[in-house]
Amino acid sequence: MPVTAIDKETALVVIDIQKGIVRRPTAHPADLIVANVLRLVEAFRSRARPVVLVHVGWNADRSDALNTRVESKAPTAFDPEMFQFVPELKADPERDLIIHKRQWGAFYGTPLDLLLRRRQITGLVLCGIATSIGVESTARDAWERSYNLTFATDAMTDLHLDAHERSLTRIFPRIGELGTTGEIIERL
Numbered sequence: 001m002p003v004t005a006i007d008k009e010t011a012l013v014v015i016d017i018q019k020g021i022v023r024r025p026t027a028h029p030a031d032l033i034v035a036n037v038l039r040l041v042e043a044f045r046s047r048a049r050p051v052v053l054v055h056v057g058w059n060a061d062r063s064d065a066l067n068t069r070v071e072s073k074a075p076t077a078f079d080p081e082m083f084q085f086v087p088e089l090k091a092d093p094e095r096d097l098i099i100h101k102r103q104w105g106a107f108y109g110t111p112l113d114l115l116l117r118r119r120q121i122t123g124l125v126l127c128g129i130a131t132s133i134g135v136e137s138t139a140r141d142a143w144e145r146s147y148n149l150t151f152a153t154d155a156m157t158d159l160h161l162d163a164h165e166r167s168l169t170r171i172f173p174r175i176g177e178l179g180t181t182g183e184i185i186e187r188l
Contacts, residue, residue, distance in 0.1 A: 003179035006187040007123030011050035015128025015135050018055045020082025027161035036155035036181040037127050043185045052097040054106040057083030064102050105137035123148040127155035132163035149176025
């Protein structure tokens with residue numbers, strides 16, 4: 001469904017735009033995705049709307065990382081730079097909501113829902129890497145919490161094109177509206 005409206009009380013949620021993730025091969029060039037993410041961040045900040053910057057990470061000993069029987073695609077070597085936001089985001093904990101997650105979704109085990117509800121946020125614009133992992137997991141959790149969702153289709157990508165396309169064509173239209181960065185900014 002195309003973008004019909006953006007709630008007055010909407011936050012931008014940026015998923016995993018961090019040094020170690022944008023270096024990985026993606027279906028769409030990460031630099032183009034980051035450029036669109038930055039346009040959204042600037043648009044939200046200039047309108048005094050909340051920006052939520054989400055990053056994934058764990059301790060060097062991986063004691064707080066998921067530990068299941070299935071193979072984890074998370075790096076086993078600890079590289080603290082992997083977990084840092086790209087510098088272009090200009091992450092500022094005085095201005096932005098910074099969420100540190102330890103799994104795919106930004107809601108589980110974090111204060112995200114509480115922080116949004118205290119600000120009377122009813123809508124979320126989602127973007128980031130990877131579409132079918134961090135973005136989709138966060139979107140599903142947000143939908144179950146009754147947030148109105150908008151997906152910035154040109155501000156997200158995945159490690160695999162088929163996974164990205166599946167989220168955009170099969171999952172996201174069932175739980176939110178889809179639009180380009182430009183379309184979303186026009187509606188703010």
